[in-house]
Amino acid sequence: MKRFLSIILVVLVAAAIAGCGKKQEVEDMQPITMDSLSTMTAVSQVSPDLKAQETKAISPVTPAVTRELGVLPPPGPYKPTAQEIQSALQHAGYYAGAIDGKIGPKSKKAIEEFQAANGLKVDGKVGPKTWEVLSRHLNVPAEMSKR
Secondary structure, three states: HHHHHEEEEEEEEHHHHHHOOOOOOOHHHHOHHHHHOOOOOOOOOOOHHHHHOOOOOOOOOOOHHHHOOOOOOOOOOOOOOOHHHHHHHHHOOOOOOOOOOOOOOOHHHHHHHHHHHOOOOOOOOOOOHHHHHHHHHHHOOOOOOOO
């Protein structure tokens, strides 16, 4: 038991001595946030002329950076609008109703039929997997699409 305690004591002393090395000042350390990451990305992709003019941190909403990079999409999977869903279903040949932006009984039935025909989970909801398949029909004219 004494041997075990002495080994633990030696390990703790060694860890304390190793931790006494040069430490980085807290002022140099900054937390990484989504804003700071997008700023770093924006600065790295800006043209050399703009970098020469502005070497300070550039906010992600700086007009020059926005012109250069465009508007970034929101984080997470894309959530389609009801109009996009209805339009894609119509182009795929599953929906004949009006594109009114409301997912009603006709739209839900069309979604379920589309899911069943494409080997997807039939739940009447357009989640990421359903939208991945359905979005292929979004900009395709109805006569070009196959049911």
